[in-house]
Amino acid sequence: MTATTVRDHARIDGLGSLVRRPPAWLLGAAVLAVWIAAWAGLRGTDTLTLPGLGRTGLHDWFTGLKADLIDSRDSNVLMRATGVLADLVASIGGWLQELVVQPAFPRPVPQIGWLGVVAVAAWLSYAAAGWRIAVLVTGSFLAFGYLGYWEDSLDTLIVTFFAVGIALLVGLPLAVWMATSKTVTTLLTPVLDVLQTVPAFIYLLPLTLFFGIGLPAAVAATFLYALAPVVRIAAHGIRSVATTTIEATDSLGQTGRQRLQRVQLPMAKKTIIVGINQTVMAALSMATIAAFVDGPGLGQPVLRALSAQQVGTAFVAGLCIVVMAVMLDRTTTAASERAELVARAGGRDVRRHRIVLAAGGAVALVLVYLSRTYLWAAEFPETDLGGSLAAGVQSGADWVTSTFDVLTSGVKNQVTALLLNPLQDLLANSPWWLAGAALAALALVFGGVRGCLTAVACLAGIYLTDLWNDSMVTLTMVLVATLLVMLIAVVLGVWMARRQRVDTALRPVLDAGQTMPPFVYLIPALLLFGPTRFTAIVAAVIYAAPIAIKLVADGVKGVSPTTVEAATAAGSTPWQVITRVQLPMARGGLVLAANQGLLYVLSMTVIGGLVGAGALGYDSVLGFSQGEFFGKGIAAGAAIVFLGIMLDRVTRRAAERTGAGIR
Amino acid sequence: MKQPTKRVPALAAAAVGALLVLSACGGGDIEQSGSGSGDGGDDQAAECGDLSMAVNPWVGYQASAYVVGELVASELGCKVQYRDLKEEVSWAGFSSGDVDVVIEDWGHPDLEKQYFAKNGDGSAEDFGPNGNEGVIGWYVPPWLADEQPEITDWKNLNKFAQEFATSESGGQGQFLGSDPSYVQFDEAIIKNLDLDFKVVFSGSEAASISAFKKAEQNKEWLIGYFYEPQWFMSEVPLVKVDLPPYEPGCQEPASATDCDYPVTELKKIVSTKWAESGSPAVDVVQNFKWTNEDQNTVAAMISSDGMAPEDAAMQWIEDNPDTVEAWMPS
Numbered sequence A: 001m002t003a004t005t006v007r008d009h010a011r012i013d014g015l016g017s018l019v020r021r022p023p024a025w026l027l028g029a030a031v032l033a034v035w036i037a038a039w040a041g042l043r044g045t046d047t048l049t050l051p052g053l054g055r056t057g058l059h060d061w062f063t064g065l066k067a068d069l070i071d072s073r074d075s076n077v078l079m080r081a082t083g084v085l086a087d088l089v090a091s092i093g094g095w096l097q098e099l100v101v102q103p104a105f106p107r108p109v110p111q112i113g114w115l116g117v118v119a120v121a122a123w124l125s126y127a128a129a130g131w132r133i134a135v136l137v138t139g140s141f142l143a144f145g146y147l148g149y150w151e152d153s154l155d156t157l158i159v160t161f162f163a164v165g166i167a168l169l170v171g172l173p174l175a176v177w178m179a180t181s182k183t184v185t186t187l188l189t190p191v192l193d194v195l196q197t198v199p200a201f202i203y204l205l206p207l208t209l210f211f212g213i214g215l216p217a218a219v220a221a222t223f224l225y226a227l228a229p230v231v232r233i234a235a236h237g238i239r240s241v242a243t244t245t246i247e248a249t250d251s252l253g254q255t256g257r258q259r260l261q262r263v264q265l266p267m268a269k270k271t272i273i274v275g276i277n278q279t280v281m282a283a284l285s286m287a288t289i290a291a292f293v294d295g296p297g298l299g300q301p302v303l304r305a306l307s308a309q310q311v312g313t314a315f316v317a318g319l320c321i322v323v324m325a326v327m328l329d330r331t332t333t334a335a336s337e338r339a340e341l342v343a344r345a346g347g348r349d350v351r352r353h354r355i356v357l358a359a360g361g362a363v364a365l366v367l368v369y370l371s372r373t374y375l376w377a378a379e380f381p382e383t384d385l386g387g388s389l390a391a392g393v394q395s396g397a398d399w400v401t402s403t404f405d406v407l408t409s410g411v412k413n414q415v416t417a418l419l420l421n422p423l424q425d426l427l428a429n430s431p432w433w434l435a436g437a438a439l440a441a442l443a444l445v446f447g448g449v450r451g452c453l454t455a456v457a458c459l460a461g462i463y464l465t466d467l468w469n470d471s472m473v474t475l476t477m478v479l480v481a482t483l484l485v486m487l488i489a490v491v492l493g494v495w496m497a498r499r500q501r502v503d504t505a506l507r508p509v510l511d512a513g514q515t516m517p518p519f520v521y522l523i524p525a526l527l528l529f530g531p532t533r534f535t536a537i538v539a540a541v542i543y544a545a546p547i548a549i550k551l552v553a554d555g556v557k558g559v560s561p562t563t564v565e566a567a568t569a570a571g572s573t574p575w576q577v578i579t580r581v582q583l584p585m586a587r588g589g590l591v592l593a594a595n596q597g598l599l600y601v602l603s604m605t606v607i608g609g610l611v612g613a614g615a616l617g618y619d620s621v622l623g624f625s626q627g628e629f630f631g632k633g634i635a636a637g638a639a640i641v642f643l644g645i646m647l648d649r650v651t652r653r654a655a656e657r658t659g660a661g662i663r
Numbered sequence B: 001m002k003q004p005t006k007r008v009p010a011l012a013a014a015a016v017g018a019l020l021v022l023s024a025c026g027g028g029d030i031e032q033s034g035s036g037s038g039d040g041g042d043d044q045a046a047e048c049g050d051l052s053m054a055v056n057p058w059v060g061y062q063a064s065a066y067v068v069g070e071l072v073a074s075e076l077g078c079k080v081q082y083r084d085l086k087e088e089v090s091w092a093g094f095s096s097g098d099v100d101v102v103i104e105d106w107g108h109p110d111l112e113k114q115y116f117a118k119n120g121d122g123s124a125e126d127f128g129p130n131g132n133e134g135v136i137g138w139y140v141p142p143w144l145a146d147e148q149p150e151i152t153d154w155k156n157l158n159k160f161a162q163e164f165a166t167s168e169s170g171g172q173g174q175f176l177g178s179d180p181s182y183v184q185f186d187e188a189i190i191k192n193l194d195l196d197f198k199v200v201f202s203g204s205e206a207a208s209i210s211a212f213k214k215a216e217q218n219k220e221w222l223i224g225y226f227y228e229p230q231w232f233m234s235e236v237p238l239v240k241v242d243l244p245p246y247e248p249g250c251q252e253p254a255s256a257t258d259c260d261y262p263v264t265e266l267k268k269i270v271s272t273k274w275a276e277s278g279s280p281a282v283d284v285v286q287n288f289k290w291t292n293e294d295q296n297t298v299a300a301m302i303s304s305d306g307m308a309p310e311d312a313a314m315q316w317i318e319d320n321p322d323t324v325e326a327w328m329p330s
Helices: A006-019 A024-042 A057-071 A077-100 A114-129 A131-146 A150-180 A182-197 A200-211 A215-239 A243-250 A256-267 A269-285 A299-307 A311-345 A350-373 A385-429 A432-464 A468-498 A500-515 A518-529 A533-557 A561-569 A574-585 A587-602 A605-609 A615-625 A627-657 B003-025 B029-036 B042-048 B059-076 B087-096 B109-115 B142-147 B154-164 B186-192 B205-218 B280-287 B292-303 B309-319 B321-327
Strands: B050-055 B079-084 B101-105 B124-140 B173-177 B197-201 B223-228 B239-241 B264-271
Touching (some): A024 A432, A057 A627, A077 A150, A077 A200, A077 A215, A114 A350, A131 A150, A131 A311, A150 A182, A150 A256, A182 A215, A200 A615, A215 A269, A299 A311, A299 A518, A299 B059, A299 B079, A299 B205, A311 A518, A385 B205, A432 A468, A432 A627, A468 A533, A468 A574, A468 A605, A468 A615, A500 A533, A518 A605, B042 B059, B042 B280, B050 B059, B050 B087, B059 B079, B059 B124, B059 B280, B059 B292, B059 B309, B087 B124, B087 B264, B101 B124, B124 B142, B124 B292, B142 B205, B142 B239, B154 B173, B154 B197, B173 B186, B186 B197, B205 B223, B264 B280, B292 B309, B309 B321
Parallel strands (some): B050 B079, B050 B101, B173 B223
Antiparallel strands (some): B124 B223, B124 B239
16 A cells, blocks of 8 residues: 555566576575474574463563553543543433433433434435435344344444544545655554554553543544544545646646645545445444443444353344445445436436435434334334344354364364464474574565565564564464465455356355454354364454455456457366466456455454464453553554564565556 | 535435424423333432443353342432443443442452552452352363263373363363463463473353363363353353362462462452442442352353343342342341
8 A cells, every 4th residue: 555666666677687586486485495494403492482471571561551551540631631532422422322222311212213213314325325225224224123233233333433433534634645745654654554453452451541431432442443444545546646637737727725626636536435435344343342341332242142152142243233334335335436426417317316305304304203202113123033043043053063063173183283383383483583584585585675674674573572482373373364365265256257146146245254243253163163273263264255255356357358268269278267367367466365365364363362372362362351461462462563564565565576566 | 517416415414403403392202101111210310320330241240240230220220331341441440430330350469459549549449249259270071070080180180181182282281271361370380280281272261161062062171271150050060170279378479379279259349439429229239249059040041041131130139039138228
């Protein structure tokens, strides 16, 4: 996402080809061979291992910072300011909750009942995105109610909209600023990197010191996580408005403000809405995490079901989150397309549209009135649907876990013995300086000088967190999981690209995999694989594979059909077409998929810590759970950020060097 | 050209305005029925006020929290708010005023230091034992204790170490450590008792329970940290392994621990400010005391029968009027 100059790059490559360097994979293999030889002699020395419950002076120093913060609560200006802010958020949020969720005293029910809420939501979505979306939205809201999570769903919506609203208020000006100033870009990029890679568990506890618990803490945590996508994508959109357009309008003598308002912002509108869409999705993915600090919403039933091992119940609550994600995704996408259509179509149909809108609005108001007056329209009728679905899922999950666990234990043991353990042995049992040097050398081979410099800086950062060994164990799991993700992504992605029907059938499953809170499938995964590193890998693969599959599919689809036809006409078998034409030509999509796969897998590190993965994930959970280990959690968060930046930058540079740049 | 798009926000604003007008004038039959449904609790509600009850993430805790919460809500008209939080965050809530009561505390010396008046900011205080006894220790699944009875003596553990090895334990026997929220000395105990085991942390209570469930189902070898009261014990009655008995001082320093965990008296911790508020609910929390069986009964209703915690609590309150009566303010 950092704008790198393509020209620089061409120059370096030009030089490289003059010297006739051997291919990268050969150099990489050479580095690996030297590493293994050195490891054989030095194995187990200088590994910087810290016991699971061990901590160092640095960690205690961080812990001390937290204690100081608590002691200074009454005098600290910043904490008092955030306290005021939190009170404001709490009172607005409380007002919204009394409007649609909680009894508004002295009424036994909220101001507006379910019928009114559904009507207003349908009307708004019709106005913004058309009747198809209005049907989708109505169906989604009814699903929340029929599945038995009406209140929790509305709470999640309130938190999400609240946080996204603030993220847009803060993020859009930042995006404009970033797009117009190189300095700001340089300053903000690392901040956004940190916001996107640091696990929420790390800042949840400090956040409660500033914002208390409940709704304000949930909004704050969600805001922090959701801010980065909109800033990045909107800035990218504004920046990529064609220079010719800008030069042409500049020649008419416009001011900078006019250029922004009349040219850059309108032309970047579509990209900006993609950014908003991504921000909404990110916000929704925080729903379960926020429940750890009493954030209202669907996360609470998910976590409660988890503590009572009720897979079915957790699934139904998780399903509401999936439905909500799909609803919000389609609505924002359709709204952006519609805005464009309407702008182009001009006056046609406007009159009819306006009449329908006015009539719909009147109906919605009547329904709101009814829902304020009659109990049947105020409280969602109770149904058994959620309960029986939960029971069905529960028995299905029980059957799967009791039938296949012998088989799955075998798979787990094989992958662990053949892939995970040897790689971990090499990474984590090498002396730290050997592993560090080898990783830096690999970064140089695949990522060039700049990739190598980033890697060295990040490795130094990891060394300074006093969590070197844990970081190497986590890195091992990330690499193995990404490998599995890519295997799945290539197989399914190619299949989807070649068969439209497969694509249509798989997309909803992928959407669900991406948005279903991982806490829902942790219990079945645990029953199949036990608390192990492999379980963490499975959870990470479920979460990361959908995005990688979609990117590979899109990449392969982007290969020009004439090339494929030519190859087929020349007598290539389907296998040859795939391996010699489609995959090599879709290299850009593959590398992007690997990059995103790595980052998505890494973001599951903390979840992995909850199911026996140990290492940085466990350290993070430990830091959140026990006061005296707070500092160790912070250090683990920093190590995860360093790993993320290193993996991201090296794969990006590698992509650029193969000619497949990443936006 | 762009009129329709500009119209939408305008229309939306008009609609929201109309909604507000509607909300303000209100009326209808809900309003009337609403004022009648308070069960005459209105004047008492003013007296009892708000109660913010921390709900730590395990079912036994939920049982205690909801029994006390539902009792004061229905009998004293308190407005109870349940807040789902981990221990650490709950205690921070005393200091910020977000939390009034922690109903089941397993002992957190470091937090007491920070929030009790003796060394800390004085925002929290000890309200005495809640009657439950926490038994922490090393447990094995029942099938294993049946088949290899000698396993319940720690002296025999090394003999079986290899049987406990897993893909995670690197050739040694695996000891399953638990949720990082719990105070654990197992790494030290294993070292000081010279056991050929390696601690592998499950990472969460859910993971530990799943592991024991799976071990009992498939007759797998497993030993790990567990505790009661815990609803899961009624589903799979794990068997405790005898470690050298606890004696005062055998956990000092932590790295020298070579004995079993002591039996823990679970206690109630409350916010000092709330304790001085004069609410009648303060007496109820102070008087609240019940047995492990009581808690297990309610916990099983929640976890095995799938009842909502509120309903399970009310049911138990109805079934045990005498116990409940003793908690009420005189």
